[in-house]
Amino acid sequence: MQPLPYPDRERALWIYRQMVRIREFEERVKRTFTEHPGMIRGHTHLGDGAEATIVGAIAAIRPDDYVLATYRCHGYLIALGSSPRAMMAEIYGKATGLSHGLAGSMHLADPEHQFLGTSGIVGQGIPHATGVALAIQVRGGDQVVLCFFGDGASKQGAFHESLNIASLWKLPVVYILENNLYQAVTRVEMEDANAAAGEPLSTKARAYSMPGVTIDGTDPIAVLTTVANAVERARRGEGPTLIESVFYRFSAHGNIIVPPPVPLHFEEHEALTIYKCADEYEQWRQRDPIPRFRAWLRGIGVSEDELVAIESAAREEMDDAVRFALESPWPEPDILQRYVYA
Amino acid sequence: MAREIPYIQAIMEAITEEMQRDPNVIFYGQEQAVSDEDPMVVAFGRKRVRPTPISETAEIGMAVGAAMVGLRPVVELLMTDFILVALDQVVNEAARVYFKTAGRVKVPIVLKAGYGFAAGWSVQHANCWYNLFMGVPGLKVVVPSTAADAKGLMKAAIRDDNPVLYLHHYMLTLVPGPVPDGDVVVPIGVADVKRPGRDVTIIATGWMVQRSLEAADLLAREGIDVEVVDPRSLAPLDVDTLVASVEKTRRVVLVDQAPRHASAAALIAAEIAERAFGALAAPPRLVTALDTSVPYSKPLEDAVIPSVERIVQAVREVVQA
Structure with missing residues (x-):
């Protein structure tokens, strides 16, 4: 679907469909830990709560623009049109996965859909996105790069070095700082000087002489509008923007970190397990971007039937992805040497 | 035809020729191209040739990103020691992309x-860190010892679809050598016999090749015929050529400017022990830097780094064993 800068009815429904697809996918990933124990190994991170930011931002770009993100990566690929079957199969370590099981949940990549991948190391994908923007500039193109990362990443040297160069060279990149208020388990005001001082994290943009804005990351229209402006600015050759999108993740940072044979699972969010702030968690639950945007769509005249159809289609699609991944074969070790050197 | 040019000029010629050949090649780094009269700037313009801030993580990480969409960045990092600031980008980013995308994204940097x-650069600027990078699957590591290899390996590195760590030896910077005319590429992963001999093999890289050749000349006067083999590339490593030489001479001395523990020499010795143990007439001998930091003072520096005398002595002992 051709993205438009501002959502007409069709575009708004596209946004809703992608948000629901992401939520349904993430819920199935999470349920896998109990329904198919042992199927998902290592560490998995979910984007439930981030849907408005992910989809609102991607709705603002063209099909030939690029997206790079973090290990919490499932949602971007879904919004960009990747196959949920191939994604789930990768998360299950199957031969039919995007990388035939070589990579796993943290390292989904789909260059055919302009998603160049992630780094599993906090903040280290930011220079990659910046380098893609450099390539666009060297070639004289007018594409733009969306670079997603978390609040924790904004304390990495990679973030600061990249923003300095991007602003210095006026590179076509939009930095989207997803502030979900927790670094991993540490609350943002315990590790961020701006947050501790009661200032937004977008204050950091000032140090690099670029625009910095903070937006409600639970509202896809606010995200779309802001990102579209930043994208157009970047396309005009005027350089990068730092957008702090504030929202909440509803799941824990990741599944529990334990060695086998202890079964993996997701605990409740750190607000409940560590900080005992049930109120905070409940307040953010009230701002869940999906029911909120659903109500907005009803308000502009979208019928209940139309929304229910989107929701049931997403459920069926993601059930199918799980079935496909479960039934897929395991990879053969012969691929291990094939992808060492190009 | 060949011309006699310094090692560093050979490297820069290779970069320039590759930039002329392929518009996807770009060149940037700290303190580079600051003048509009810089020949690279004149030839290729400011889009493709840039000075960067002192930001190794961004310099290397941006090269990774630019390469993901088809550019072939050459990053001037000045000193291998500075790469340590950005180790993640080299070992855990650049070298992982091709594998983790199952070949769908390449990183030709x-x-x-x-x-x-x-030369008195002491503890933080004179190290030989190639051993740190040899055990990183997906990363190639080349260490040319002559002007011709320097040029040909740089061409190969730029054309390679993988991340290549191109390490040139500072002590060889101004050393002239014959460089063939034309577009001569030295393949990565192919060792080279720098001096044929019958009695004993010396395996050495970089500046140590020069010292080993000097040692070989001295030993020739004693009637010891030394073969000097330069792996040229430490990853991938041309074990076959090294083993073939050792099977011929039945004796081997491994010379390495890095400290002994976990050195390239130790790794090569293990490969030879596994592959050619039966052919050996004497145990392999390692001549390496001492397991200590590189000191400042000249006599101390001399004591740490393998000298021609130490190489000569080791060869004598191996031959007499």
Whole structure:
């Protein structure tokens, strides 16, 4: 679907469909830990709560623009049109996965859909996105790069070095700082000087002489509008923007970190397990971007039937992805040497 | 036809020729191209040739990103020691992309850096860190010892679809050598016999090749015929050529400017022990830097780094064993 800068009815429904697809996918990933124990190994991170930011931002770009993100990566690929079957199969370590099981949940990549991948190391994908923007500039193109990362990443040297160069060279990149208020388990005001001082994290943009804005990351229209402006600015050759999108993740940072044979699972969010702030968690639950945007769509005249159809289609699609991944074969070790050197 | 040019000029010629050949090659780094009269700037313009801030993580990480969409960045990192600031980008980013995307995204980058500056640069600027990078699957590591290899390996590195750590030896910077005319590429992963001989093999890289050749000349006067083999590339490593030489001479001395523990020499010795143990008439002998830091003072520096005398003595002992 051709993205438009501002959502007409069709575009708004596209946004809703992608948000629901992401939520349904993430819920199935999470349920896998109990329904198919042992199927998902290592560490998995979910984007439930981030849907408005992910989809609102991607709705603002063209099909030939690029997206790079973090290990919490499932949602971007879904919004960009990747196959949920191939994604789930990768998360299950199957031969039919995007990388035939070589990579796993943290390292989904789909260059055919302009998603160049992630780094599993906090903040280290930011220079990659910046380098893609450099390539666009060297070639004289007018594409733009969306670079997603978390609040924790904004304390990495990679973030600061990249923003300095991007602003210095006026590179076509939009930095989207997803502030979900927790670094991993540490609350943002315990590790961020701006947050501790009661200032937004977008204050950091000032140090690099670029625009910095903070937006409600639970509202896809606010995200779309802001990102579209930043994208157009970047396309005009005027350089990068730092957008702090504030929202909440509803799941824990990741599944529990334990060695086998202890079964993996997701605990409740750190607000409940560590900080005992049930109120905070409940307040953010009230701002869940999906029911909120659903109500907005009803308000502009979208019928209940139309929304229910989107929701049931997403459920069926993601059930199918799980079935496909479960039934897929395991990879053969012969691929291990094939992808060492190009 | 060949011309006699310094090692560093050979490297820069290779970069320039590759930039003329392929518009996807770009070149940037700290303190580079600051003048509009810089020949690279004149030839290729400011889009493709840039000075960067002192930001190794961004310099290398941006090369990774630019390469993901088809550019072939050559990053001037000045000193291998500086790469340590950005180790993640080299070992855990650049070298992982091709594997983790199952071949769907390639990272053709060249990280150019000098090393081994045994001229009073002391503890933090004179190290030989190639051993740190040899065990990183997906990363190639080349260490040319002559002007011709320097040029040909740089061409190969730029054309390679993988991240290549191109390490040039500071002590060889101004050393002239014959460089063939034309577009001559030295393949990565192919060792080279720098001096044929019958009695004993010396395996050495970089500046140590020069010292080993000097040692070989001295030993020839004693009637010991030394073969000097330069792996030229430490990853991938041309074990076959090294083993073939050792099977011929039945004796081997491994010379390495890095400290002994976990050195390239130790790794090669293990490969030879496994592959050619039966052919050996004497145990392999390692001549390496001492397991200590590189000191500042000249006599101390001399004591740490393998000298021609130490190489000669080791060869004598191996031959007499």
